[in-house]
Amino acid sequence: MARLLFTCLLLLLITTIPAALHAQERTVVFKTVDDRGDMLGYSLVRLLPVGDTSRTYQDISDSTGFTAFRLPDSVSYKVQVQTTGFTFRDSLINMATAPDTIVLRAQVMSNALKGVTVTSRKLMMRQEDDKTIIDPEEIAATSTNAFEMMEKVPALFIDQDGNIFLNSTTPATVYINGREQKMSTADIATILRSLPPNAVERIEILRSPSARYDASGGGGIVNVVLRKGVKIGFTGNVSAGFNQGTYGNQHMGISINNNNGATSYNLNLHTGRRNSWDRIATDRRFSPDSVLSQDAYTTYPAQNVYLGYGISHELDSQWSISYDGRLSLNVSENETTNPSAIRRISTGEESSRSNASIGNDINSYNINQGFQLKYKADTAGSEWVTDLSYSYSPNKTEQQFNTSFELPYNFALSGDGSIDNRLHYFSVQSNYIKKLPKQLSFEGGLKTTNVWFSNTTRYFNNSGTIKLPDNFRTRAYDYNEHIHAAYVQGSKTLAGITLKLGTRAENTNMLGHQQVPSDTSFTLRRTDFFPYAYLSRSIMKIAGYDVRAYLIYRRTISRPSYEYLNPYTRYIDQYLFETGNPSLRPQFTKNYEANISVDERPLLAIGYNDTRDIFTQVVYQSETNRSLAYRTYDNLGTNKETYFRFMGAIPPTKKFFFVAGGQYNHNFYEGLYEGAPLSFKRGSWSFFTYQRFMITPVTQLSLNGFMRLNGISQFYELSGFGALNLSLSHKFFDKKLNVTMSVNDVFFTNNNKFTLDQGSVYATGMRRSDTRRFGMNILYNFGFRKKEEHNMFNVESPDKAN
Template sequence: MNKALRLLYGCLLAISLSSSLLFAQSGTILINVREANQQPVIGATLRLTDRADTTRKLYAISDTAGKASFRVTAGRSYRLLVTSIGYKPLLHELLNAADQLTLIMQSDNVQLQGVSVTAAKPLVRQEDDKTIVDPEPIAATSTSAYELLEKTPGLFLDPDGNVYLSSTTPATIYINGREQKMSAADIASLLKSLPPNSIARMEVLRTPSARYDASSSGGIVNVILKKGVNIGMTGSANAGFNQGRFGNQFVGLNLNYNQGRRSSYLNLNYTRRNTYEQIQTNRAFSTDSILRQNAYTTYPAQIFYTGYGVGFEVSKKWDLNVDGRFSWNESNSSASNMNQISQISTDRLLSDNLNQIDGSNRLLSVTQGVTAKYKIDTLGSELITDVSYNFMGNRGSQDFSTQYLRPESPRTSGDGDFDSQRNLLAVQVDLKYKLTKSITLETGTKVTWQQFNSRQDYFTWRSNQRVPDAGRTNAFDYRENINAAYAQISKSFGAFLLKGGVRFENTNMDGHQRVPVDTTFKINRTDLFPYVYLSRRVAKVAGYELRSYLVYRRSITRPAYDYLNPAARYVDQYLFDRGNPALRPQFTENYEVNISVEDRPLFAIGQNNTRDIFTNVVYQDPARPSIAYRTYDNLGVNKETYFRALAGIPPIKRYFFVVGAQYNYNEYSGIYENKPLNFKRGSWSFFTYHSLKIDTRSTFTLNGFIRTRGQLQFYELSNFGGLNMSLNRKFMKDKLMVTLTANDIFFTNYYQFTLQQGSVSADGLRRNDTRRFGLTLRYNFGLRKKEERTNMFNMEAPAQN
């Protein structure tokens, strides 16, 4: 595979270098925008995009004579998009820029107050080194941002809330361009509090540039929230429910306001949800003994969410935006775990006990950000300063008990309280400067400070006395400071775009375990992370441009405090968690080649080479084989080769679809329990999305995925997947939308797992409340711009002259 990758890189690079560089002269092109009756179209918006460098976009507004002009370079190809209220969008390809051009716009007969279906808007499109996902068609069938991610083609989520893109390393979640620096469980809780219709778009960066944190080895998913961008006062009210074994209900209100140089928005949402999780595990801890565990947990919760923001155009050069989010999550849990130890040869039950845990949890999340943008010139040069603060407080309690059924023994019980607080402050300055029309410099700095404090106090009842439980009680403080700086430069020449850069990161970690033992540690290190990106036009097939991208990136995954803390943490009487203070960070080098058609991704092939990979491992206690310790180790190296393809058809009258596939092949080599541990495993993932327009007001959609022979660390997963359907219809002059949904119709979105790891042999099943049927209502009000039709592959209407 290495030879094939090197050969492909070499061929594409040879093609690129063989092209001659052209130094062309610039000139002015005058554009006349007219109606069919030759009357001028006043105030139309014109966007001119350089086909060779899509980051270069010029804008103009037609004057009272319907005229606008651009400064262009002779010999280059451009794409011109013209939009105006009351007219259908018009797309024109400028292959050889002329001195003058007249464009005729077709009128749109739909009134402004209505919702019309006019322009082509892609669900998935490629923009340089990132994929843009428009969530609008999926949002109507989802109750939260978490569900929206689950249904996005090409994104996969595990039951713990981790998001996966190209590799088996989880992606990093950003919101409005800011890294959240939370655990997977905390991020999942945050995403479940976000209403789906508050999201404007999602940016998927599988190979982020030097501008982004190097800790994003698995890529980045950047969730961009909607802001007040409409004319006047607009908004929507929504409500709905869905029902599985348990039910979810939600209600929300979104307001947007824009007047002159000021815009604002307000999102309010209340959700009441409940779900369950079932985990069955069988673990052999000796040649003739097996431990069978069956855990069932319910999670009822209610969530209050508020999002707000205000934007100011201070002057023609200065923009200021203030935004924030507030989330309050009240949740409870009730867990029942049956534990049985049997003799394999005789199937005789040796031990039988029941663990029960009832808990309550209160989670408060507050985020506040301020962004200032200074426009340096009209070429796109800008200076952006972003300051953000995030607070997350988690407080709760637990009551636990164990009933010993065989051999019969007195019941044990206890209780505990926990309190944790996380404060994160980030300051980032980014400069984008156009040195020339074809050369762009990007540089910046970022400083983050994180403080995390946690305290857990547990007690057990002994002889009718409440005494401290040393096995569960712990307290620790954690400090983290990361200082970063980067510089990268991009240059377009002919059909090429070359971008290269390097990122410098200085990491400082200070952890202090106070209870039960002192496990203080400090980590200070500095690393460099290079990045290279090359794009060029390969060919033009049937009028469509075929463009290739080559990417190289180095990244780091740092061990979190929980991975480093060696103090044992009680899970149940058979399982403990503990960290490894000797754990080293893991480094990944990523190579990728991908191809897109127009702005739509087609296929990609790449490889991740990871050294010092730290993996979740399980060790059995030699003295007490029934007890296992779950921890992390740097066991070896992993080479992961992946292939991703995406295809579809344009709308055939009322129907279109997209289908995709991804293949991951892992080759692992390491040492476990002082013995060689090597394995090779391949896994396929398939996903699809279909849309059928029944009539002018009704649409049927279907989406689903299948994963075969999946992998989660050393766990081998069975085949699993899910199929979702929705039917929506508009009423009341298209202002009211009613949506019926059915998620995981065949109840197949669960998996069985096996773990064959040294002396550990286990298997089991994990299932959640994924099959649900629901109803959603959304009412749009206020004076609105015309909405756009979602078209998976953005098959544009022919250009008109």
């Protein structure tokens, strides 16, 4: 296989690299200021090559007004700047004579300019082709880690177990720097909690990913892009903060970036401590006149250290190479107390009463190494990119459990267990994009992803001073996954209509081998094709805003992860355990969506997901002991899901910005649950809002929140819940120091009641967590940039440039 992969990559190298061009490129920095020379942050800078409309450069300047582009020397550009409350006269620059740093001066809009429509500002959320890009800078200032920050992102809904949802009830796939994380939901949440919030440059949301991306993104893709040294000069920041609920979180870190034009490097060191609690109270009826009542209270103290680093170098005007790495260490010691009682419903008489205590000491770390080689074939945007990534994620848990019974008589059960997981993940992908004349493009690529996972679980029961092996829960399991893929895709714009067609082929090889308690194995080998179609066009303009419509079709697959397949038994308490299901089959989904955006902002969408062989978490009762239940995963049948999404905003002024939206999902499940016919329908609503009010030019009040009504999680029916978050920030010392005070879940409403009524299981309960918190975050920016050249740039008349 290694030889085959090497041969394929070598052929791709030989056949796709065009002849080198002689054009030279260099990095040019643009600084936006007002007529007094004060910085204008978050301005849109757009460069339009004269005589070539197929390629446009644009970016949002940072908070200090800086942005940078890598541009050819031989081209002239039309420069446009758009920012709220200011106007800028379009100008032309000649790159042959332009300095390395260009100052762009905007004028304050006067009364005479009231008729001018200002169409650009800092875009917290914007649409680019088939993805939504979130600028998280403002919400990062109110968060202690990246996971907490993502909980506040508009249009992202995260459940209490860490799953992220976009369009549907299928969780989204999480990428970091464009690379899929082949890890469990809990492990990904742990990594995100170790990331400092200011390390995230942007969040890309792909609700309907194209053929370029893995077909496993049935619930969409959330790509967390980390910051790199992109600002010219030596810059950095130090940060610290805390938030306090019943328990507290604290963090501090430093970030350093250096960019001299050809070489850049970045270093990010962050450490944190966190603690919270979670309470789940449940009443589960396991016979007509018997109910099991439990009230579990868990604390999650943890400490983490994160180190991120990277270096990139431009070998010449066309070739560049980069390396980045991440190391995160996490130590946690969660403890659960869980009083339980079994009683008769008719009389209230208790037949059993006990108290369980479970402790888990968890040590985990994650090492990720990535390399990327990029070749820019031309100035139109053609490029060839090869990316290699390796991750190693060991995780070891030491568990102690003890159950003390008071009824029917006094006795105790105790024991311990060790769970040792080791995950290796290696991927290689190589993509080539060719931009052709007349707005035609073609792309194709190869990818291989490989997972090696091993689990060893040992449990012991105590009998006096003797430890006896627990053969029911002791397991040893190995799992290998190898997915090889190729895709082709092309797009063409004609008469304002953009059509993109593509297909992806994926060869799946899954091998599982259970060694203990018995020697069993399973193998899955299959090849599938996943077509993709995308159509968009501008349909009208309203008050100068471009209204664009999109139609999207795609087919996806969701493969069960090692976490779902692993047959080991995890002890929850004396009445509940978890186990995987090695016989799970992949699920396939066909997605159809129509949506509309206004001025690069998503507005309306309606879609339909048709899923077969759907698998989800289920709760079954033991056939031999009805008071005992277990959680596992099973294929249930089909799900037909219809969704509707909307969003609206008040265009930001100098003082106020407002955005709000919502989504409706209706699910219809049909199949078998515990061998009995299943027919389950439920519709749910989700709403969100984000608002910003500038009290002064350096003082900002922000509000964000969400609400879910009639929600669903697997087959748990949820009551309404939500959260409202407030923050107040002020900038000091020429905007270098930012201090933010925040309150999360002001009214303590981020808790819910739930009902599970499927098969032989009927349970009700409630869940709440340590969500109401008061906090403060401090961020100080430091450094210096390359000396600005104030002789401005060479401005030509449009006639001369043409």
